[in-house]
Amino acid sequence: MIYADNAATTKMSDAAIDTLTRCMKETFGNPSSLYSIGQTAKEVLEKAREDVAGVIGAQPREIIFTSGGSEADNQALLTAAALGKKNGKKHIVSSAFEHHAVLHTLERLKKEGFEVTLVDVHENGIVRPEEVEKAIREDTCLVTIMYANNEIGTIQPIREIGAICRQKKVLFHTDAVQAIGHIPVNVEEDNIDMLSSSARKFHGPKGVGFLYVKKGIKAENLITGGAQERGKRAGTENVPGIAAMATALKEAASKLDENTVKLSAARDRLIAGLKTIPHSALNGDEHSRLPGNVNFCFEGIEGESLLLLLDDKGIEASSGSACTSGSLDPSHVLLAIGRVHDVAHGSLRLSIGETITDEECDYIIKSVGEVVEYLRGFSPVWRDLVSGKKQFIL
Numbered sequence: 001m002i003y004a005d006n007a008a009t010t011k012m013s014d015a016a017i018d019t020l021t022r023c024m025k026e027t028f029g030n031p032s033s034l035y036s037i038g039q040t041a042k043e044v045l046e047k048a049r050e051d052v053a054g055v056i057g058a059q060p061r062e063i064i065f066t067s068g069g070s071e072a073d074n075q076a077l078l079t080a081a082a083l084g085k086k087n088g089k090k091h092i093v094s095s096a097f098e099h100h101a102v103l104h105t106l107e108r109l110k111k112e113g114f115e116v117t118l119v120d121v122h123e124n125g126i127v128r129p130e131e132v133e134k135a136i137r138e139d140t141c142l143v144t145i146m147y148a149n150n151e152i153g154t155i156q157p158i159r160e161i162g163a164i165c166r167q168k169k170v171l172f173h174t175d176a177v178q179a180i181g182h183i184p185v186n187v188e189e190d191n192i193d194m195l196s197s198s199a200r201k202f203h204g205p206k207g208v209g210f211l212y213v214k215k216g217i218k219a220e221n222l223i224t225g226g227a228q229e230r231g232k233r234a235g236t237e238n239v240p241g242i243a244a245m246a247t248a249l250k251e252a253a254s255k256l257d258e259n260t261v262k263l264s265a266a267r268d269r270l271i272a273g274l275k276t277i278p279h280s281a282l283n284g285d286e287h288s289r290l291p292g293n294v295n296f297c298f299e300g301i302e303g304e305s306l307l308l309l310l311d312d313k314g315i316e317a318s319s320g321s322a323c324t325s326g327s328l329d330p331s332h333v334l335l336a337i338g339r340v341h342d343v344a345h346g347s348l349r350l351s352i353g354e355t356i357t358d359e360e361c362d363y364i365i366k367s368v369g370e371v372v373e374y375l376r377g378f379s380p381v382w383r384d385l386v387s388g389k390k391q392f393i394l
């Protein structure tokens, strides 16, 4: 079995599982309790906060632990909206290919009278900083642009966008769920005010993540109750999950260079191989791209059938986002980069893991080629393309 859907979720690392189980057995206390086992849990929690902050160049007090990336995105956007409302600023700049945790929160804010400008992500899947600058108005309270796209893996010019926001005195949030643990991120150097992350995307457990909020910005809490997380997120902390997240993140950071070399070589091998399939195209920029992401469109086929047949061959991949599978709508990301519906339907995302071998890459290339050819054999769309009734796009 080749697991090639790491953008959907990753397998927990052994070290993270060790931390998780050890913490469950030994440090079960409530960090808010004053006796020893509670205080030991508190120490574990605060050590995890230091570790997480250290990896992204933040201060420990700037980290709020959450239930994952979605909650962090919600909290960041609602924080900016609350501050904006107070100052009479109700305009937000974002992009059309953000994760739904951002897009659906923007929809909710629109109902509350906010205006949203979505900047173009262009054919290569990369936002242009000068277009963000143009979109910023007097009443803009937030710019939110993801660090790396979860479907096509394109890496955004975050540092440049952040610098523009600093200069214009507008808050800048980035959904860095796909970036953290995979490429270098530093909140200071990258001019970031708020950043979202999720442990399960870097070999940590599910249901845990964090939001970085720069000192001086008053975070809005989504969950009210106790005074946990400096009063910014009520509820007893998921100490084992948080500790395991810190372990996974430190491990990812320490292996970042090594993994980047390995993954990008495998990625480039896959891209070169899949390009040889006729009427196919890579989605998103070839170079400014996460080390482990490959995303292709194949004309004349349905992505869903491709996935099922690849699964039969022992390859687990996705057509885009796990969050939209099950719906028949093509990916909003592929539409945003200008793929037409027919073509967007025939997509394949391979998000490979660090253990992948050259042999496995070659097996994937061969299998995809076979399955695409097989599916085209009885595709009415393909027949129309070949007979000239329809024009090839790719």
Ligand SMILES: *Cc1c(COP(=O)(O)O)cnc(C)c1O
Pocket (backbone or CB within 6 Å): 007, 067, 068, 069, 070, 071, 073, 099, 101, 146, 148, 149, 150, 175, 176, 177, 178, 198, 199, 200, 201, 207, 208, 209
């Ligand atoms: C996975 C993902 C999320 C959601 O994270 P959860 O931990 O599932 O809430 C948000 N944004 C991006 C870009 C993602 O890839």
